[in-house]
Amino acid sequence: MTSHELLAEQRTRIRQLGPPGYAERRDALDALADLLARRDELAELMAADFGGRAAREVEILELCPLHSELRYVRRHLRGWMRGRSAATAWPFWPARARLLPRPLGVVGIIGAWNYPLLLTVLPMIAALAAGNSLMLKMPRLVPRTGAWLQRELEQTFGREYVAVLNGGADLSKEFPGLAFDHLVFSGSTRTGRVVARAAARNLVPATLSLSGKTPAIVAPGYPLERAARRIMAGKLLNAGQTCIAPDYALVPEGQVEAFVKAAESAAGALYPRLVEDGDYTRIPSSMLYARLDALLEDARRQGARVRVVNPRGEPCTVENGVFAPALVSEVTESAKLMQEEIFGPILPVLPYADENDAAALVERHPDPLALYVFDEDTDRARRTVARLRAGGASINDTLFHVAQPGLPFGGIGGSGIGQYRGEHGFRRFSHYQGVFEQSRWSVTDWVRPPYGLRTQLLMRLVLGRGKGRR
Template identity: 40%
Template sequence: MSANDYMGEAEIRAILQRQRAAALADGPSSAERRGELIDRAIDLLASNEQALIAALSADFGQRSPTFSRHSDVLSPLATLKQTRAELADWMQPERRQTPRGEAWVEYQPLGVVGIVTAWNVPGNMVFKGLAGALAAGNRVMIKPSEFNPNTSALMARMIRSAYTEEEVAVVTGPAEVGQAFCSQPFDHLIFTGAASIGRHVLRAAAENLVPVTLELGGKSPAIVSRSADLKTAAAKIVVGKTLNAGQLCVAPDYVFVPEESMDAFIAIARAVLAGFLPTLADNPDYTAIINERHYQRLQGYLAEARQAGVTLVELNPAGETFDAASRKIAPTLLRDPADGLQVMQDEIFGPLLPIKPYRDFDEVIAYINARPCPLGLYWFGNDAVEERRVLDRTCSGGVTLNDVMQHAGLENLPFGGVGHSGMGAYHGIDGFRTFSHAKAVYRAG
């Protein structure tokens, strides 16, 4: 497909105008109607599971089928089904106390919601965003990442087969199409991706005063307390870091370990990885890096660290060499890299894990607070006082205690960032409310 085959700004605007006109003509939709729209999405995922897994693998070059099934099919399916079950309750007016008369809040559809997704778990983001937007009674326009051409094209075909363009539309194409998409006067826009792009999205939305939800990632720290079971903590961190080869916005980005436990942590990490990924190069369950640009970016981090004298610990149980064309990188621990190195400045988004030793716990809190608020934070331990200090004295989008990333997968918790890691939240009832207008109503007594 040539650049001329993609939609221009006028065509994108025309879809939005048709969706808005349809919304005004039809009026607010019932719970039954919203549920029927969600049922279509459920059927799409259930009937296209293998096709989605194959498309994702084609886009990555090699992606774990097991991970794809869980992240891009089963997880959004669970979201859609829970949303379907609960949306009628969410739609009920919420009574508020008033000294006289009556007061309540009604949750009204915003109109047309724009969804812009990243490339790392595209099915997950498209269908979880769709769940909240449809539950709230909106029309939806979706712009998936151009880095997933096979998956994006498949999802566009899937959605066209189940929805009219006035209900849900997918706009595919390169970055210029994304720019045109984000410049539209949506009633709400949700963007998932890099902070550098998020700034442009926010500027574009500001021209039309479009409210925006941004999920931007960041450097999510893991903290291993002296009170933690070191083996359990190391195992969960390593497993979490290798999912999708670290290409997850909530992946642990670096880990604090008591200085006296550094060697033990590394030894456990070696053993754990060898247990569930005994080979890497030809192992279909170990995912490749999405494209050459990101592969070279990660290789650059390693080269800079190596030149700076950082000890690199490659977790490569079979001692394999990797064909550069495969874009696979062995999980690698970086022992106490200097803060000025790029691997400690940028969100890694790959299977590299810096390990920072600490002597006093106050150092850990101070280090985290001196940097932008991360999307996730992970603490391992059994010290209730220390746990409370972490929760009270740090700021992050969400926290998982004694594991990694789990808070992001729970539909009954809001998912989103704070500060540099984003703004706003969605998932579950919080997604319903994000994509609704909370209309205050008062009736005089």
């Protein structure tokens, strides 16, 4: 069955059965939770796809947020599904107006290889809660995880409700151009532009979670060791292959070397063994590995200092997929490290003179998906977050804002369009249908032809005599 035929089959099911009720949606979320409970199986699949990824990391970064999201959505779903009263203009009283959440229809989701569960299933939870059918397109870099999701989800739900597609370049080109009712994409800004153009040809609204260069700003007076430990933890999880990982650090002038030493110590404590331990995630593609090598070489050619963190001096090669953490100082803004999202375990460290200097450097790049501010002055930290545009932010830590089910996830400007998670996701994948309920007696009879004295009196009341009404 082609993807176009599959989409048509899902639409036929929607027309025949109508929108699912609360019980059906709740059952779907329960079934999804049961599948995600098979954590050992999922961890093994992703370790095989990556060439090495710690089971604990899969649990912490992918499964825990998904289970938290499922608990939150199931607890609040009944309330979100209720219709809500809306304001009714006084001339129409005693008629009523209501807002009723309706499913959009068929939602397409393009998953991301770096978090093949989280970035596929997280929007899926919101779309199922809103009553939609789903078509998921899995990335080619994680074939085992994609095959498992296809088999298990389609056996659980049926292809006419939830379908999973795995394929090559032809499918990647075709999928964004299908006439979905909504399309979700997580990935690079470059690919996001291609996806948005393809969706626009069918007027399909798209939610794009992209990336950009996420800054970590260390304010004067904040303990460097604490900042370095938390920044490096966020940077090195999943070997830096995280769209909201700190992309570069900004520290006060004169503190770059001290921060680099603290960051080197923190990285060594987090991952004392890069190859033997198994806690450190691999780079799953030789092409991606070569790109990271090229970024470091370009920085060196432009005079940057590169400090590689490899406590045991282990062989880190393209063959074993281990790319050692690297701290880069004296890097110029013309270096590719500062022009592209790094998406790996490389952290440039740059000095700044004052708040305005730090803000100016951040603002020279497109709006990032995340912003991290380390400051013991809470008011100043909040001012910094309010001043700089970003999809989301954490103060005095990294990554954890996306672990809160009550906060939306999504970008702004160059880092994306639209948000989902929790109620924000339910709203994103719902159409709020406005419904007007006329009463038995209505003054609207006065505004129908033939127009007479009653119409004239009503217009005087509504429009007044030229004076503004509050």
